[in-house]
Amino acid sequence: MYDKTVAQLSAGLQAGQFSSVELTRSFLARIAALDGVYNSFISVAGEQALAAAAAADERIAAGTAGPLTGIPLAHKDIFCTDGLRTSCGSRMLDNFVPPYDATLISRFKRDGAVTLGKTNMDEFAMGSSNESSYYGAARNPWDTGAVPGGSSGGSAAAVAALLAPAATGTDTGGSIRQPAAFCGITGLKPTYGRVSRLGMVAFASSLDQAGPMAHTAEDCAWLLNSMAGHDPRDATSAPRAGEDYRAGLEDSLKGLRIGLPREYFGDGLDAATGACIQQALRELEALGATLVEVSLPHSHLTIPTYYVIAPAEASTNLSRYDGVRYGYRCDNPSDLLDLYTRTREEGFGEEVKRRILVGTYALSAGYYDAYYKKAQQIRRLIKQDFMDCFAQVDLLAGPTTPGPAFPLGAKTDDPVAMYLEDIYTLAVNLAGLPGMSVPAGMVEGKPVGMQLIGQHFGEARLLNVGHRFQQATDWHLRRPANLAVEVA
Amino acid sequence: MQWETVIGLEVHLQLATRSKIFSGSPTTFGAEPNTQASAVDLAMPGMLPVLNAEAVRYAVMFGLGIGAEIGRRSVFDRKNYFYPDLPKGYQISQFEAPIVGRGSFEIQLEDGSTRSIGITRAHLEEDAGKSLHEDFHGQTGIDLNRAGTPLLEIVSEPDLRSAAEAVAYLKALHSLVTYLGISDGNMAEGSMRCDINLSLRPAGSDTLGTRAEIKNVNSFRFVEKAIRHEIDRQADILEDGGQVVQETRLYDADLDETRSMRSKEVANDYRYFPEPDLLPVVIDEAFIEEIRAGLPELPVEKRHRFIAQYGLSAYDANVLADSRDLADYFEAVAAACGDAKIAANWVQVELLGQLNRSELALAECPVAATQLGGLIARILDDSISGKIAKQVFEAMWQGEGSADDIIAARGLRQVSDSGALESMVDQVIAASAAQVEQYLAADPDRRKKLVGFFVGQVMKLSKGQANPQMVNELLAKKLV
Numbered sequence: 021m022y023d024k025t026v027a028q029l030s031a032g033l034q035a036g037q038f039s040s041v042e043l044t045r046s047f048l049a050r051i052a053a054l055d056g057v058y059n060s061f062i063s064v065a066g067e068q069a070l071a072a073a074a075a076a077d078e079r080i081a082a083g084t085a086g087p088l089t090g091i092p093l094a095h096k097d098i099f100c101t102d103g104l105r106t107s108c109g110s111r112m113l114d115n116f117v118p119p120y121d122a123t124l125i126s127r128f129k130r131d132g133a134v135t136l137g138k139t140n141m142d143e144f145a146m147g148s149s150n151e152s153s154y155y156g157a158a159r160n161p162w163d164t165g166a167v168p169g170g171s172s173g174g175s176a177a178a179v180a181a182l183l184a185p186a187a188t189g190t191d192t193g194g195s196i197r198q199p200a201a202f203c204g205i206t207g208l209k210p211t212y213g214r215v216s217r218l219g220m221v222a223f224a225s226s227l228d229q230a231g232p233m234a235h236t237a238e239d240c241a242w243l244l245n246s247m248a249g250h251d252p253r254d255a256t257s258a259p260r261a262g263e264d265y266r267a268g269l270e271d272s273l274k275g276l277r278i279g280l281p282r283e284y285f286g287d288g289l290d291a292a293t294g295a296c297i298q299q300a301l302r303e304l305e306a307l308g309a310t311l312v313e314v315s316l317p318h319s320h321l322t323i324p325t326y327y328v329i330a331p332a333e334a335s336t337n338l339s340r341y342d343g344v345r346y347g348y349r350c351d352n353p354s355d356l357l358d359l360y361t362r363t364r365e366e367g368f369g370e371e372v373k374r375r376i377l378v379g380t381y382a383l384s385a386g387y388y389d390a391y392y393k394k395a396q397q398i399r400r401l402i403k404q405d406f407m408d409c410f411a412q413v414d415l416l417a418g419p420t421t422p423g424p425a426f427p428l429g430a431k432t433d434d435p436v437a438m439y440l441e442d443i444y445t446l447a448v449n450l451a452g453l454p455g456m457s458v459p460a461g462m463v464e465g466k467p468v469g470m471q472l473i474g475q476h477f478g479e480a481r482l483l484n485v486g487h488r489f490q491q492a493t494d495w496h497l498r499r500p501a502n503l504a505v506e507v508a
Numbered sequence: 509m510q511w512e513t514v515i516g517l518e519v520h521l522q523l524a525t526r527s528k529i530f531s532g533s534p535t536t537f538g539a540e541p542n543t544q545a546s547a548v549d550l551a552m553p554g555m556l557p558v559l560n561a562e563a564v565r566y567a568v569m570f571g572l573g574i575g576a577e578i579g580r581r582s583v584f585d586r587k588n589y590f591y592p593d594l595p596k597g598y599q600i601s602q603f604e605a606p607i608v609g610r611g612s613f614e615i616q617l618e619d620g621s622t623r624s625i626g627i628t629r630a631h632l633e634e635d636a637g638k639s640l641h642e643d644f645h646g647q648t649g650i651d652l653n654r655a656g657t658p659l660l661e662i663v664s665e666p667d668l669r670s671a672a673e674a675v676a677y678l679k680a681l682h683s684l685v686t687y688l689g690i691s692d693g694n695m696a697e698g699s700m701r702c703d704i705n706l707s708l709r710p711a712g713s714d715t716l717g718t719r720a721e722i723k724n725v726n727s728f729r730f731v732e733k734a735i736r737h738e739i740d741r742q743a744d745i746l747e748d749g750g751q752v753v754q755e756t757r758l759y760d761a762d763l764d765e766t767r768s769m770r771s772k773e774v775a776n777d778y779r780y781f782p783e784p785d786l787l788p789v790v791i792d793e794a795f796i797e798e799i800r801a802g803l804p805e806l807p808v809e810k811r812h813r814f815i816a817q818y819g820l821s822a823y824d825a826n827v828l829a830d831s832r833d834l835a836d837y838f839e840a841v842a843a844a845c846g847d848a849k850i851a852a853n854w855v856q857v858e859l860l861g862q863l864n865r866s867e868l869a870l871a872e873c874p875v876a877a878t879q880l881g882g883l884i885a886r887i888l889d890d891s892i893s894g895k896i897a898k899q900v901f902e903a904m905w906q907g908e909g910s911a912d913d914i915i916a917a918r919g920l921r922q923v924s925d926s927g928a929l930e931s932m933v934d935q936v937i938a939a940s941a942a943q944v945e946q947y948l949a950a951d952p953d954r955r956k957k958l959v960g961f962f963v964g965q966v967m968k969l970s971k972g973q974a975n976p977q978m979v980n981e982l983l984a985k986k987l988v
Contacts, residue, residue, distance in 0.1 A: 100554045113553065120547055122554055219554040225784035255558050255786050333784055336588050339597020340551040344650065360590055383588070383779035392781055 021046050022182045023499065026091055026239040029185055033080055033090045040080070040090030044073035044134050047092045051136065051183050060158045060168070060177040062097045063105050064137035072134040079132050088246055089132030094184035096175050097138035098145055099125050099230070100219040108221045109141040109153040109171075112341045112348045112367035122219025123251045124188065124230055131246045136184050140174025143369045144338065145195055145223040147171050148441040151432055152371040159428075160202060161500045162466050166425040169199030175233050176203035182503055186234035186243055190220060192227045193326055194420075194445025197457035200233055201420035201469025204459045204498060206486060207233040208240045211477050212452035213258035215244075216251030222337040224330040225256070227449040236496055237458060237486030241265035244479060260477065268480045269487040274308035276485070277413040283319035284418035284444050296461025296468040297419045300489070304417065307488055312413050316405040319447065321398050323439055326446040328382045328395035335379030341367060374435065403451040410475050415482065419444055420457040420469035448473055456482045459495035467495070510711035511743050514719075515668035515735065516628075518703040519681060521660045521691050522635065523566045529634050529658035530557030530600060537697050541640070541651035549656045551595035556785050559584075563658040564789060566690040567607045567632050568799050570660060573688055573806055574627050576611025581790050584632075584783040589776050592650050593637035601661075603780040606631035607789065608660075614808045615680040618672060620822040625677055626665030633659050654698075660690075666705065666716065671735035675728050678702065679830070683807045687832045695727050702731055707752065708742045717742075718752040722766050725759050734759035738766050810835055818848035827856055833870045837877045844881020847888055854884055858901055875904050883911035896920050896972055924975040926982075929966070932974065933982045936965040947987055959983055 021043060024032070032038055048066060055061050069092065076090035100106045100118035102125075107113045121129065128135070140158040142150055150173030151157040158174045160166040161181040168177040172189030176199035179187050189196040191209035200207025208231045215230045222228060232243035242265075249262035280301070285294060305311055343349035343363030350366055353359035368376070382391035409416060421441060431438040448455040453473055460470035470489075474482040490496050528535055531548035548555045571578045585603040608630035616622050635657040640649035662681065668674045682700065685691040693700050707719035722738060725731050737759075742752050757766040805813070807829050814825035814835075828838045834855070842851040859880065863873060883900055886892050892900065892915060903914045915921055923929060937944055940962070947958045959980070966979045 100552075106553065108553070116553065118552065118554075120552070217554075218556050221553045222785075253558055254556050256556075256784075332781065336586050336598050336779070336781075339588065339590065340553070340595060342590060342592075342597060344592050345550055345595065346552065356592065380779065383781050385777045385779070388779075388781070 022050055022185075024185065025236050026088070026186050026234060026242050027236075029091055030087050030242070034085065040073040040076040040092075040134060041070060043090065044069050044092045044136070047136055047184060054181060055178075055183060057164060058159045058161060058177045058181050058183070059156055060140055060174040060181060060183060061094070061137045062107055062109070062140050062153075062155050062174065065104055065135050068104065069134050069136050072129075076132045076134060086131045087242055088128065090134065091186070092134045092136045092184060093128060093243075094136050094139050094175060094178045094187040095125065096141055096172050096187070096189050098141060098190050098221045099138075099188065100221070101125055101135065101138065104135070104138065106138065106221070107154070108145070109143040109155065110368065110372070111154045113221075114154065114348065116347050118219075120219060123216035123253065124247050125219065127246050127249070133246070139172070139178050139187060142171035142173070142195075143372050144221065144334070145171040145190055145192055145228075146334070146371050146375055148194070148198055148438050149426075149428075149431065150174065150199075151428065152369055154369060157428060160425045160466070161503065162204060163425065166427055166466065167202065169202035169421075169425060171195040171199075172207075172233065173199045173202075176200055176205055176207070179203070179205045179233055179235065180500065182499070186232060186239050188230060188243070188247070189233045190223075190228055190230045191445075191449065191455075192223050192229075192330060193449050194442040196231050196233060197420050197445050197455055197469065197471060198442060200457040201459075201467065201471075202425035204467030204495070205233055205235055206237050206240055206456070206458050206490075206496060207231065208237075208244065208456045208479065208482065209448065209454060210244065210248065210479050211258070211454045212449075213256050214454070214477065214479065215247045216249075216254045216257050218251055218254045224333040225337060226333060227330055229449070236490055237456070237483045238266070238269055238490075240456070240486070241269060241483045244483075248479075258477070263480065265480050265483055268484045271484045271488075272308060273304065273485060273488050276309040276415075277312055278304060278309045279312050279314035279409050279413035279416045281314055281316045281319070281409070281416055281418055283316050288422050288440070288443060289419055290423035290463070292463040293419055293421070293423050293461075293468050296463060297470055300460035300470045300493070301417060303489060303492055304485070307492060309485075314409045314413060314416065316402075316409065316447065318398065318401045318405050322402060322447045322450065323443060325395045325398045325402065326442075326450060327378070327439060328391045329399065329450070331375040331379030332382045332392050332395075333379070335376045335383065338368075338372065338376055343367070371435070399450045402447050406447075406451045406453060406473075415475070415478065415485065416473040418471055418473075420471040421445075424463045424466035424468055444471060452476065454479045454482055456486055458486045458489055459498070460493075461495060462498070467498070509747070511708040511739075511746065512711045512713070513669055513735075513739055514666045514707050514709060514716060515670075515674050516666035516705040517664045517668065517674060517677060518705070519662045519678070520635075520701045520703075521662060521685060521693075522699040523563055523658040523660055524689070524691050525560055525562040525566065525658050527560060528656035529560050529563045529632065531656050533656065535657050539653055541649070541653060543653065545637075545652035545655060549595065549652055551597075557600060557783075559786060559789065560658060563632055564607065564791075565799060566658075566688075567630065567660055568791065568796060569688050569690055569803065570630060570662070570685065571608035571611065572796070572800050572803060573684055574608075574611035574613045576627060576630070577609035578791055578796055579605055579607045579609060579789075580792075581605065581788050582607040582631075583788045584786045585780045586783050587633075588779040591636070592648065593639050593652070593655065595637070595652060595655055599634060599636065600783055600786070601633035602631035605788075607791075613680065613684065615673070615676045616811070616822070616826050617676055620826075623667075623673070625667045628663045628665055630660050630662040633661060635659050671732045671739075674704070674735055675732050678728055678731060680807065683830050687804055687807055689804075698726060701726050704731065704735060704738070706735060706738050706742070708739065708746060717746075718754050720752060720754065720766075721756045722759050723756055723769065730759060730761050733761075733764055734766060737764060741766065804832065818842065818852070820848065820852055824852050824856065828852060831870070837870060837873075840877030841881045841884065844878050845884035845888060847884065850884055850888070851881070854880060858898065862901075862905060874907060875901070879904055879910055886911050886915060890922060890924060890975065891915065892920055892922050893972070893976060896922065920973060922975050923970050923973045924978060926978065929974055929978055929982055932966050932969050933962075933979065933986055936962055936969065937986060940965065944987065959987070962987070
């Protein structure tokens with residue numbers, strides 16, 4: 021029951037092969053038995069999940085169920101959940117129980133999905149390895165000595181370890197795609213504005229976007245159907261209705277033109293990983309696609325641009341954590357300044373503090389023009405690079421990451437090396453485009469992801485390409501060797 | 509040395525929208541603390557602002573009211589600073605691209621002269637909450653009801669030259685925004701708060717001196733006093749050869765002095781940058797034209813029309829056009845009685861006087877404009893004298909009905925029947941032999957004074973209802 025896709029589970033529930041309560045119990049039991057190793061959950065919903073499952077079973081019995089009714093999901097601990105702690109991976113929100121649901125959560129509730137719990141993540145989504153979490157790093161189920169990637173590492177690890185059939189993540193610079201690649205699952209970052217940000221704890225407002233993480237592209241389509249759509253309470257939400265992302269999954273890839281940005285196949289790319297990607301591209305060619313070399317000439321400016329804009333926005337988004345209204349507050353503050361400084365000193369971790377400092381500096385009088393304003397100008401050039409490519413091709417393909425998952429602790433002392441992990445994913449966020457990672461090979465026993473980058477609101481096309489690729493390959497069906505544990 | 513005062517004002521105007529600028533919470537004043545603060549107002553994690561379209565409409569109305577450029581693409585920015593009553597740690601404001609650009613409007617001074625005052629810009633922003641320092645035993649309470657109330661910050665050019673001009677500017681601004689209906693303009697409740705930028709320079713110089721900013725002055729009277737005080741303070745410094753420090757000062761109404769709050773040199777770096785949670789506000793011609801078409805006649809236009817159409821003095825026109833309610837009332841009285849000048853006089857002297865004494869607002873006035881117009885009509889057709897009219901007005905105030913009802917019920921109609929008057933005059937002359945003798949012996953100048961006695965006696969006999977002009981004519985005829 022635990023090693024099935026969302027589509028298969030949905031069919032089983034509708035056919036009465038098992039109930040949502042049974043299904044939910046089975047995942048809760050696996051989490052209880054196995055997550056001590058993976059540390060992929062920060063909070064497990066337990067009773068709330070079983071109550072939701074029972075309600076879902078009633079809907080199924082009454083014939084009013086939708087495709088996701090009764091399906092257990094794990095949500096990144098960045099989405100506010102009514103009555104369920106939402107920590108964002110930080111000591112600052114360790115005690116925070118929201119009195120409201122994020123729009124994404126209420127949409128899943130509306131459709132009858134069950135929340136198993138909240139997954140581990142880098143603190144405030146700042147990180148590429150999950151190691152900045154206040155709750156300790158989640159482990160990569162393929163190699164528990166390696167990172168699962170970040171920031172949505174808990175979600176990726178939970179799905180890869182078969183502790184949840186699918187999960188949600190958020191992606192500000194690669195935080196869905198990179199952990200999906202490291203953990204051998206499929207992850208989609210939709211177009212900026214496609215999924216509401218309301219109730220999602222903000223990191224960098226102009227880059228943050230929520231998306232699905234699952235075994236297959238098809239499952240991602242099922243989840244995105246629930247998630248996508250206009251939200252009048254998020255001014256940056258695109259004023260477009262949702263669409264059925266399952267409709268075009270089977271479309272032929274004949275005549276599809278795929279651009280290969282030459283900058284994504286250069287020196288920084290691990291040779292074995294590059295070979296996997298080349299093999300995957302040949303599969304796409306075999307499915308009827310034409311490969312075209314293209315260029316993203318401003319790629320070398322992506323990291324500095326991102327690491328000005330994202331910390332700048334983050335530095336002010338995180339100002340609200342001041343110990344006044346909710347969250348962590350230092351003991352016995354002597355005065356207002358002491359309240360602020362000690363609350364933030366004690367409540368935030370190192371990486372968060374580093375980014376607040378960088379961002380504050382970039383926005384300061386006298387530096388604003390040289391940093392923030394310049395970065396915004398370059399951001400427009402980066403976006404224009406993509407637009408120029410899309411004049412020639414339908415989508416872009418390349419590696420998701422420079423190499424497979426690295427060992428825990430390997431890059432924690434070198435922030436710049438850590439930032440380089442996201443070199444192929446960051447530009448997609450700067451341009452507001454949809455991007456997806458699909459399993460595309462193995463290197464040293466660890467998964468490799470291929471990244472597909474689409475045009476604005478071109479999620480359906482990405483999912484179609486991912487799905488056809490997965491029909492022709494079996495990388496998404498591989499499982500870590502030690503997972504076939506039946507839990508009583 | 510002769511010093512010239514240079515003043516620019518920043519007014520924070522609370523807009524009278526029903527809900528807040530970025531959330532659906534109500535904006536009602538005076539509610540229990542923290543009962544009108546939603547998750548958005550409290551800056552709970554994941555909450556996002558959504559712009560209130562009504563606030564944009566009000567800002568555009570103001571812009572059109574001062575003939576300003578409307579920002580076709582205005583941008584919200586974050587102004588970053590930490591304070592407990594600022595929940596997000598930043599205020600959403602507008603910095604580089606405000607919704608209202610350069611404009612101007614006319615103010616009228618005490619002597620009736622007018623001046624045009626430049627407006628640099630006006631931008632939308634959210635108000636902060638309030639810190640409460642009482643009742644918390646050495647701790648501070650926070651009330652976030654006000655957090656997120658829409659404000660229009662209106663920045664004037666340094667065009668004002670005295671306390672009187674500053675007050676005239678604020679009164680004209682108050683009049684404009686209440687005409688537009690975009691704010692209640694209630695200074696006591698903080699709907700209109702004023703920051704004063706003031707500097708002195710040698711008379712005739714055209715370079716600006718170093719200014720001090722006086723924060724949050726919240727009544728016309730305090731503005732006047734704070735400015736007078738600050739002028740004296742700066743003049744003393746300059747006369748002694750010193751230099752004014754650029755700083756923020758606070759006006760203490762109890763002590764009637766300003767004192768330093770903080771020095772601008774160490775002021776916050778607000779790290780303004782465009783608010784990524786909101787899209788730029790794009791305003792098209794059609795939206796502007798729709799608003800323009802719906803604008804009421806504004807105070808300056810009305811003042812000019814009152815002078816041209818009714819022949820009022822500049823002073824009277826200014827008083828009557830000050831508020832839309834009063835102007836409407838005056839025009840209704842004028843229409844009902846047919847004489848605008850007398851109507852203007854009655855509204856200003858009797859009506860406003862009575863309202864003042866009763867501490868009532870015009871909206872609570874017990875005398876309708878048509879009633880007052882009916883009363884004046886009776887003066888004009890000689891049914892009653894001006895003196896009796898005041899009596900009728902008193903009765904009207906007490907709710908005794910229309911002028912005609914009161915005149916009839918109290919028998920106040922003026923006696924203009926020459927037969928009846930003649931017999932009263934005869935009666936008085938017959939009863940006043942000594943005064944008649946005195947009168948007849950007097951020279952013409954003195955006679956003019958002495959005739960008053962006889963008029964008074966006739967009026968007394970008629971209970972005030974005798975037509976005074978006819979009585980005078982009859983006496984002139986009989987006392988020979």
